[in-house]
Amino acid sequence: xxMEAAEFLRTRRDRIAPGQVGLAGxxxxxxxxxxxxxxxxxxxxxxxxxxxxxxxxxDGVSLEVLDALARALRLDEAETDHLHDxxxxxxxxxxxxxxxxxxxxxxxxxxxxxxxxxxxxxxxRRLDFVTAxxxxxxxxxxxxxxxxxxxNTARFTFLNPASREFFPxxxxxxxxxxxxxxxxxxxxxxxxxxxxxIDELVARSEAFRRRWVEHNVRHHRTGIKRMHHPVVGDxxxxxxxxxxxxxxxxxxxxxxxxxDSPTEQRLRALVxx
Numbered sequence: 001x002x003m004e005a006a007e008f009l010r011t012r013r014d015r016i017a018p019g020q021v022g023l024a025g026x027x028x029x030x031x032x033x034x035x036x037x038x039x040x041x042x043x044x045x046x047x048x049x050x051x052x053x054x055x056x057x058x059d060g061v062s063l064e065v066l067d068a069l070a071r072a073l074r075l076d077e078a079e080t081d082h083l084h085d086x087x088x089x090x091x092x093x094x095x096x097x098x099x100x101x102x103x104x105x106x107x108x109x110x111x112x113x114x115x116x117x118x119x120x121x122x123x124x125r126r127l128d129f130v131t132a133x134x135x136x137x138x139x140x141x142x143x144x145x146x147x148x149x150x151x152n153t154a155r156f157t158f159l160n161p162a163s164r165e166f167f168p169x170x171x172x173x174x175x176x177x178x179x180x181x182x183x184x185x186x187x188x189x190x191x192x193x194x195x196x197x198i199d200e201l202v203a204r205s206e207a208f209r210r211r212w213v214e215h216n217v218r219h220h221r222t223g224i225k226r227m228h229h230p231v232v233g234d235x236x237x238x239x240x241x242x243x244x245x246x247x248x249x250x251x252x253x254x255x256x257x258x259x260d261s262p263t264e265q266r267l268r269a270l271v272x273x
Contacts, residue, residue, distance in 0.1 A: 039069070119140075
């Protein structure tokens with residue numbers, strides 16, 4: 001992960017203009033953003049120490065230094081967490097086992113099926129579909145029925161042209177998919193299934209490849225999702241993401257519509273209610 005850490009720090013440094021952090025920007029500059037010595041000064045560490053970090057060596061870096069560096073580079077919450085993940089995985093890692101496929105518990109499926117007014121679905125850290133309630137299956141039928149996507153959000157987004165119509169805000173959706181995958185890889189660099197998926201998309205999609213080298217990360221917790229469903233038309237939904245303590249590899253998503261809105265009426269029409 002040394003290259004991962006090195007590229008992440010370099011791209012964060014490159015995006016900050018000296019004037020943003022109160023430094024003079026005069027003279028000829030060979031870098032688009034801050035110089036290494038400027039980052040070191042802002043973080044209160046030596047240039048040699050920061051240079052070592054930007055070479056990808058984060059092993060043994062203290063939490064205090066990581067936080068000071070995050071402030072110097074103006075990292076947001078997701079970026080700061082990612083920096084900590086990269087430092088955590090810089091040293092020797094314990095043997096990591098690929099998560100085993102787990103059968104969906106009948107009680108979980110009953111819970112999902114009991115929710116009839118809201119699309120709900122579960123996916124894992126590879127962005128693979130796990131299960132859903134009937135409304136969730138109907139909502140994402142385009143992805144679930146696609147033989148190329150095979151129920152994977154990233155494949156659907158980057159390998160199926162229909163995704164650009166399904167997601168009217170496709171550029172932002174694509175940014176979010178890549179940033180989420182980068183976040184998950186930082187948390188679990190030994191995840192071979194995730195690494196294999198990334199390699200596949202880098203090889204097959206220029207749009208994915210262009211985003212991947214930007215090293216952006218994002219927490220996928222809540223927000224607005226706009227969709228154009230091929231059956232019922234335009235939908236605007238608020239999503240909430242929830243962890244599964246019993247299975248840290250899974251995440252539950254619930255998508256709700258404003259009461260008495262056109263989206264609410266269209267969701268009901270989706271399942272014939």
